[in-house]
Amino acid sequence: MLDPLVLVFGGLGLLVASLVIVAINREGAIPPSPYDVPEPKLGLEAAIWSIRHADVQYWDGVAVGERMRAPNLEELARALDRLDLGTFEVKSAKKRHEFTVRNGPFSKAPAVDEPLCYLTRGILAGSCGATLDREVDVVEEACAGTGSPECVFSVEVKEREEPRFTQV
């Protein structure tokens, strides 16, 4: 009668053999499938497009952002999350705030030594201005375009200009 242990060790041998074949010829053993979702990678063209259309993106973003008034910047970050432009996180200081955006539209873009997220920058400028009720300067300090895995935007609140009185 066949010893069950012969089956166990025979099976283990077959398992090891198949794993070795997988290691040697991965593509042949595990063929590509239409269900594989390749990691989306943006080409250089996308980066060039974004830089070329920086102005339009920025001002369209400002127009969208101005309608996004929130009670505070934390709430604003949550509202911005829902735009599907990445995940927003805010760190607030007195006059300077910092938004970190992960998985934004250009997060898979190639490094081209320039930031690329002009639309997001515009939306942040518009929405932070509306939320804080002050003029703000938004600068994209880190971006996939500059080789960073996440985008960092600094939001600087401008001083309110006091009305000037002239003595008569």
Next chain:
Amino acid sequence: MKSPGSRKSEKGAVARAGRMIVGFTLGAAVGLVIHVVTLLAQAPVMDPGADWIFENTIGAPGAYILMILLGAFGARVGSGEWTVVGTMLYMSLIIIVVGFILYSATVMLPKNPSILNILLFLAEFVSLSFVIIYAYYTVDRVSRKSWRRHYSHAARTPRSYPFVEFHVPMYNEPPHVVMEVLDHLLRMDYPVDRYAIVVADDSTEQKSREEIERFCREHQDRIKYMHRAERKGYKAGALNAALERSPQGVELIAVVDADYKVQPEFLKEVVGYFEENPKLGFLQSPQDFHNRDHSPFTRQIYWANRFFYDAIMPARNEANSIIFCGTMGVMRKKALVDAGGWGEDVLCEDAETSLRMSDLGWESLYVPKVYGRGLIPETYSGYKSQQYRWAFGGGQILRKHGHKIWRSKLTPRQRFDLLAGGLHYFSGVIIFVIASILLLMGLGEIFGFPMVNYHRGEIALMGFVPLFVMLEGILRMRWALGRAVGLDMRQTLQVVGVWFSIMFFTTWAALKGISGSKQGFVRTPKHRARKVSAFEAWSRAVRLMRFEVTMAWWLLVAGFGVFVIALLKLPYLIEDGLISTISAFVLSFWLVWYAYVFGAGPIYAARGSRGPE
């Protein structure tokens, strides 16, 4: 036009069957040759005679097992569906498991087996059978050469535009979330006179209800608002109420949860499938989440979710055996009415209804394109509540439809999937049984009962099963998730950890479901997770996972105790016996390992309670 559900031509099917028969014959022949060679090798030391020849040839069960296993291997290779390596992998699992169960029976079940031995044997038998069942899906996913029922992501422009009604059930959802969802539905790229939206609101919160109703009134030409005073049948009841009021001309019903923002091309790209295949009853697209990167925890449960949509669903779709997942799917109204509407007596009304539709012969289709994104639970308690509902519903479905595994119009593969889909929630029972027996052995050893000496064989065997199950599981997860989402080994281990963490809780829920216990529908909480301190996260986790914490604690204590005993035995190695000391070390290792399996609960609950990075 060729129907999307159609199989290869008749000619191809006959050729495939021929190849499978040839493969089976060749495999069985190789099995016979191996058996005869083994026999000849034994012949010189055996006593020849008529009985001996009979017992070792036609009367030898081992020969049949070997011939059937290798025959099945040959048939699978002959079918040409999987790569040879994929077939080798799966067959090696079957051979190991069959051999191990036979061997285990000889060790664990002597002439007068104790209850402990029987329990252990059963636990091993069931857990190894689970390996065979669930490995099928992953091996199918990674080694299938051709996908007969896969459809490209390209848009399928319909020839006509059937009338579609969106049914959006809700219960006390935040109004701003609902209004955003409705706003997206209003902007579908589909003729406006060919679709309508029905809001089936069961909310009890007056203020949010009024806000949603006001929004619907503003768009009353496109959105119908209905509210039920009595929340009978929960989500299924709301959907049934919407179905009853659905006008005559409605052909398709798209179900969308109240947190899903749907992309405009959704309808235009999917209605064509119904047009092409009149037997198509329902269609499902993957669920996705726009807050998946909220925290490491949301990312991990997102990956765990992707395993279902990227490994299980493609494999089930090949066999016309998918389930409806409650949102981002479309149903043919006629099929839904034929099946008797949504099942109000189970918590997973979606899967249960689709099962009834399959039983009536309606086909199903999985379209692997994300058409909308919702909200994933951001806290561990939210995740727990969602998993509870699914597991409880899974248990209810097995209770209600379990008999269909033996007698129904379902295909054999649909029956297999029904069984596999419900049974996986019960894996916690096996782990609990094995861990409890190990714990008893460990505590017995600590309190002076020489358990290790009596049960050396069982300890060694028990060591093999979890090790094998764990390594095998991790490996196939790694391949499937690596292919689908690009996960590396570390990320795969995190997904396995998430599963460990929720396993005992879902087992408990499924046991309640299958036992006929009653439970109201629990809406998955959608509130945002805020960052909390590590101490608060851990105290929340311990409160949430009391059972797991208790088990992990005792296993750890026993593991440490047995380890100390094994160390103390070292100076007396010769007197006490080498094997006994090694067994004690092995037992302590397994106790600590199971402490981790239970401890994964609070560890992940703490991570899930910490909030964003």
